[in-house]
């Protein structure tokens with residue numbers, strides 16, 4: 001179409017694309033100082049037991065409070081941080097902060113159940129970093145958090161076709177007693193039999209699976225697929241968490257299908273760390 005309108009059409013700049021490129025460029029340059037200036041913060045989203053509604057822990061989700069752009073979500077800066085390597089420093093900061101927070105929750109923990117755990121997302125770039133295992137061990141030591149209270153989330157797509165070199169650090173982390181979750185499971189076309197040998201103990205079913213369960217007339221195929229995945233996961237000794245639980249109906253279906261924990265707006269949006277404490281007390285009461 002541009003061709004029909006004349007060749008020089010190609011030379012006209014696209015102002016929107018330009019602005020986007022400038023923003024990207026600007027944000028990328030600002031990443032290192034943002035960490036120094038303490039512009040990142042973490043919101044925590046509860047992981048809730050589907051059977052009794054108790055809070056088992058929370059996932060740490062990073063945000064950037066940018067001085068001029070306002071609050072930016074991870075999708076707006078994590079890819080930039082990954083392409084420039086800044087994710088290593090940022091990821092280390094998130095891990096340390098979240099572990100310290102989980103330790104605080106545990107000291108405040110009044111309920112009778114197990115102490116609340118924290119889930120931290122790991123970028124594939126961090127997986128390739130030679131210091132990762134050492135850093136995880138150091139954070140546990142520095143914060144005093146028990147390894148059983150930490151879960152690291154790695155996306156399914158990061159592990160597709162992973163060789164032993166990629167899996168080795170994950171195995172070493174699992175050997176420390178930290179659990180590994182396969183995040184966004186079901187979106188990456190991984191071989192189900194890979195679950196046999198990946199060092200993971202938690203499956204996080206992607207929210208695309210829960211989409212068809214929002215209404216009372218749930219998609220019967222979705223129900224069968226999720227039921228099948230849950231049976232397989234449990235047979236292999238894995239725990240199943242489901243993302244994107246937005247309605248009570250979804251929670252009911254997922255409970256009936258035997259899923260273990262749920263995470264989503266139905267229970268709580270991501271929020272400040274002290275809110276987890278409140279939810280927990282509310283549940284206990």
Ligand code: C2E
Nearest residue numbers: 061062073074075078094121122123244245246263264265
């Ligand atoms: P994720 O790990 O799959 O996290 C779940 C995302 O789903 C979060 O988006 C969360 O806010 C959103 N969510 C939660 N409940 C619901 C719901 O009921 N409905 C819907 N539609 N969405 C829900 P968020 O916070 O924007 O994070 C996006 C992604 O950014 C995360 O996906 C994760 O892959 C990445 N991310 C976040 N924090 C970090 C981090 O510290 N390091 C790294 N490497 N990645 C991170």
Ligand code: MG
Nearest residue numbers: 059121153183
């Ligand atoms: Mg995650």
Ligand code: MG
Nearest residue numbers: 183184204243
């Ligand atoms: Mg996820």
Ligand code: MG
Nearest residue numbers: 184206207243
């Ligand atoms: Mg997801």
